[in-house]
Amino acid sequence: MPKKLKPSPSVVVGIDIGGTGTKGGIVDLTKGKLIGDRVRFDTPAPATPERVAQTVAKIMDELASRPECPSPDVPVGAAFPAIIQRGIARSASNIDKSWIDTDVDALFTKRLERSVHVINDADAAGLAESRYGAGKDVDGTVLMITLGTGIGSAFIHNGLLIPNAELGHLELDGHVAETQASAVARERLGLGWEEYSKRLQRYLSHVEFLFSPELFVVGGGISKRSDEFLPRLKLRTRIVPARLKNHAGIVGAALQASHGD
Structure with missing residues (x-):
């Protein structure tokens, strides 16, 4: 043995x-x-x-x-x-x-x-990405956004976690954001990538305005298809897919x- x-x-x-x-x-x-x-x-x-x-x-x-x-x-x-x-x-x-x-x-x-x-x-995902993945060695605020059943989020500032930042529950255009812009919402509403990207743009622009991060890291299963929607987004903040995945x-x-x- x-x-x-x-x-x-x-x-x-x-x-x-x-x-x-x-x-x-x-x-x-x-x-x-x-x-x-x-x-x-x-x-x-x-x-x-x-x-x-x-x-x-x-x-x-x-x-x-x-x-x-x-x-x-x-x-x-x-x-x-x-x-x-x-x-x-x-x-x-x-x-x-x-x-x-x-x-x-x-x-x-x-x-x-x-x-x-x-x-x-x-x-947990945000901590891992900030230590070992896409957010490693990034000064300032890194926002991890996970797109899945809902929208999860992690707020990391200079490597330290500010826990329980429930940014998927922000109200946007009269709706809870995750009901309109999560990966499951895309499937439920039958949205193509162009239309889904517009919804994600609206959400991320709002988050960007509120917190002015240095970096967005996008996780969740849909991040495997990030080439379908990330290039369509127009943000001031750099945005990249998560590296550690599952x-x-x-x-x-x-x-x-x-x-x-």
Whole structure:
């Protein structure tokens, strides 16, 4: 058998809980990359606290069987689709409403028998991109915008996260922005790339006016098609696709856990 690596704060488990899938991996934080393959299970429906905790435990059991996995005294990071305040979920836009006011840190810590630190999923992706990806070494404000079921956002200033910036919930033209400009909204409304780009332009121009970022980083599954819409946008701010793609949430969650926050 391969020799088990000694526990190190630079090797941390990250778990990314999404509306449809829950993924986890062992992260080398010196490189911002996964060690070995990620593990994925469908997110249960309904995604209640107990059922999601069981899925997270299945992922942890699989990762714990690997020689690279850090020992139980190393914290685990978990990216979660909700406003997270001191480990407690304060919203539930794309997950079961029973999560609201649940102490997610405590629930997962008890279930895994390991210390768990939870972070908003877009914040996790933003942290990863600012440390290892498209936002690395950028001074000033970097805004990570994730286009998926809704619009997630992360606000990074000089490498520091300002958590829970729910910019997808800005009101725009009488609507919540994410209902009009998310990737799912494009599909629901049957928009071609030109029409969708106009909606995204309106939204991003508004965000640009409010916060004057140095850089926009666009993530989410639709970022794979960024060549269809980014060249159509006319912004003062540079805008680029995310680099870490599907691993950003896992890596960012692990990074947050390594800080003990």
